[in-house]
Amino acid sequence: xxxxxxxxxxxxxxxxxxxxxxxxxxxxxxxxxxxxxxxxxxxxxxxxxxxxxxxxxxxxxxxxxxxxxxxxxxxxxxxxxxxxxxxxxxxxxxxxxxxxxxxxxxxxxxxxxxxxxxxxxxxxxxxxxxxxxxxxxxxxxxxxxxxxxxxxxxxxxxxxxxxxxxxxxx
Numbered sequence: 001x002x003x004x005x006x007x008x009x010x011x012x013x014x015x016x017x018x019x020x021x022x023x024x025x026x027x028x029x030x031x032x033x034x035x036x037x038x039x040x041x042x043x044x045x046x047x048x049x050x051x052x053x054x055x056x057x058x059x060x061x062x063x064x065x066x067x068x069x070x071x072x073x074x075x076x077x078x079x080x081x082x083x084x085x086x087x088x089x090x091x092x093x094x095x096x097x098x099x100x101x102x103x104x105x106x107x108x109x110x111x112x113x114x115x116x117x118x119x120x121x122x123x124x125x126x127x128x129x130x131x132x133x134x135x136x137x138x139x140x141x142x143x144x145x146x147x148x149x150x151x152x153x154x155x156x157x158x159x160x161x162x163x164x165x166x167x168x169x170x
Contacts, residue, residue: 001104004042005111005129007033008104012079014066016056019044028066040130112137 001011010030018029018038026044031037044052052066061068069083084104092098108129115125126137 001107002111003045003048004028005108005115006030006042007108008081008084009033011067011084011104012065012081015064016066017064018066019052 001008010033013031014028020027020029020041022041026046026049027041028044029038029041055067059068063077065078067079069077069079081104088102088104088107089098092100092102112125112129115128116122120128122134122137126134129137131137
């Protein structure tokens with residue numbers, strides 16, 4: 001989820017047959033939020049693909065879904081959103097990071113933030129997140145403040161010791 005900015009619903013809907021290659025690139029066809037067709041894809045890095053292959057090699061079922069629940073109470077079945085949340089919580093607990101309260105959606109936000117931090121444009125990040133509108137990406141990444149607020153003025157006032165501004169964020 002972190003390397004692809006996949007939504008939980010996209011992870012849940014993914015099937016083994018949705019894995020493919022495009023040239024030399026591993027991809028996963030996805031059915032996006034609110035869509036019926038799997039007409040979009042994300043690139044799967046080599047390391048993630050290796051982990052997926054290892055996971056699939058250990059599975060002993062014929063379930064068509066890429067990721068399934070292995071609950072002792074049921075046979076393998078499609079993951080629930082809660083199963084994804086529990087899995088992430090277990091990973092965070094194992095890393096002593098549970099105090100951060102990271103959600104599956106935070107992984108998507110983090111992927112977008114890292115994409116911007118590496119120098120990608122807002123438009124490239126929009127495509128990475130598979131948003132239809134740039135305004136969605138701005139709101140999603142809390143970037144609207146860059147256009148609507150005078151943060152530069154607040155920072156300048158703080159640094160230069162100008163009169164205190166009641167609306168200051170500092």
